[in-house]
Amino acid sequence: MEESTTSVVDDAQGSGATAPDPWANSSFSGGNIVKYLLLIIFDGLALWGIIRMIDLQSWLVLSITVVLTLVVNFVYFSRERIPGKYLLPMSIILLVFAVIPVTYNVYLSFTNSGTGNLITKEQAIDRLERQVLPASDEARTFRAEVVRDGADGFVFLFVDEATGEVFVGDEEGLSDADLDKVVLDENGRLESYDGEPVLTLKEKNDNQDLILSVLVPTDDGFLQLSGFNQASEVVSRYAYDSGSDTMTDLETGTVYRPVEGTFTADDGSQLKPGWTVPIGFDNYWEIFTEPRIRDPFFRSFVWTFVMATLSVVGTFAIGLLLALAFQSDRMKFRRTYRMLLIIPYALPTFMTILVWRGMMNETFGVLNEILPWQIPWLNSPNWARFSVILVNVWLGYAYMFLVATGALTSIPSDLKEAAFVDGATGFKAFRKVTFPLLLVSMAPVLISSFAFNFNNYNLIALLTDGGPPIPGSIAGETDILITYTFTVAFEGAGQDFGLATAISTIIFFLVAGISAISFRLTRSFEEIN
Secondary structure, eight states: OHHHHHHHHHHHHHTTOOOOOTTTTOTTSHHHHHHHHHHHHHHHHHHHHHHHHHHHTOHHHHHHHHHHHHHHHHHHTSSSOHHHHHHHHHHHHHIIIIIHHHHHHHHHTTBOOBTTBOBOHHHHHHHHHTOBOOOOTTSOEEEEEEEEETTTEEEEEEEETTTOOEEEEETTEEEEOOGGGEEEOTTSOEEEETTEEBOOHHHHHHTHHHHHTOEEEOSSSEEEEEETTEEEEEOBSEEEETTTTEEEETTTOOEEEEETTEEEOTTSOBOSOOBOOBOTTHHHHHHHHOHHHHHHHHHHHHHHHHHHHHHHHHHHHHHHHHHHHHHSTTOSSHHHHHHHHTHHHHSOHHHHHHHHHHHTOTTTOHHHHHSSSOOOTTTSHHHHHHHHHHHHHHHHHHHHHHHHHHHHHHSOHHHHHHHHHTTOOHHHHIIIIIHHHHHHHHHHHHHHHHHHHHTOHHHHHHHTTTOSBOTTOSSBTTOOHHHHHHHHHHSSSSOOHHHHHHHHHHHHHHHHHHHHHHHHHTHHHHTTO
């Protein structure tokens, strides 16, 4: 048997054929081992995420995680479905970083999410019930000590000053202490409990805010620390009745009923915090009907469109002009000039914008030091808008110059020579031949540049911060839609995430619509090819 096997191998080697690889179809080949290790890591992370989602009761994310995990294992443990093995990773990335954020953003736009309405109803009820009335003169008092429980937690020991009973408690509740676990020092003071030493004064001071904010539930209310070593029994100010779904103020007797995610009394007064609930199209309706929101929204929209359009036109015109100039063989030191021209594109924009802001300072800026006039670059509405477009064109012309240079290089010189033979002038050859062919390559770049400038938050935030301000308005003279949205979401007296996400959803569909129309219009350029 060995001789026949050897002869077969020898014959294969002698004939130039390759001997079969015993590992070729094995499940333990190098590539499969790497695949299995990666799948084990992926499944481990997915299992950890599933456990976390169960703890957080985030059922939607849990469902998505389970489905994705099953799909990944089904595809990669199969010997078939080869296309899916290549498409699946990018599909998951698209889902996680594009589809889910956009979907969640749209969902929030139909809710009242914002200051005071960021949690669930159960959490809101718990926080309201933990708002307590000041301790009365008849309230029980306790001596208290703090003992560490694990790395970050604390356990409190309470001694009733009237009866001498010892209790142990935390934010979960109060119970009788196991006296066998109590260790006293020589002076009769608590030294440790259940093997954990009492916190030193320094440790208490380091965790002061956390320790003093803890409320320990009791049968009649809560134990609240009034110092590191003293506690009193207090009662809740609000009581929730699950049968009628109402919250009652025990001090005044006022009854509050849930209205759009907030407990509201008959006189319109509300309790905070509330909770997040769907409110339909109220946010979108407010954008178009509420003057304090509508007026700055439309003003910002007009300015956003003008700024994005002028920026694209300006950068394209200057970039193309420079590309045409440096395409000429008669231009000397072209490489040196090209390197100098791309400096604005090479430098970090956040740094150069701040440099421009300093240069445009009306009092100390270098521009007003050089020029014979005192120009309010950033303090006058019209000058501030001009400054925004000027800086944006300076930042973007280098990119257009590079793209236009590449596009011009790709245009066959035979076409221009044919135009000249037919009697066309230089300008007419450019207008009839070069420019249409150039637009075929650059139309997508111009559309993407418009979309970028439509949401160019960094430029406005770093150069003008939306100013100069408009009296009585939450938006400034140079605020574009994205900075106006940021103001609504994070600045001012109250944060309104629902309204801000409604505005950002409108921005998304505006940019998508303008881009779709632009791409449709640019199809005519393809016929030139």
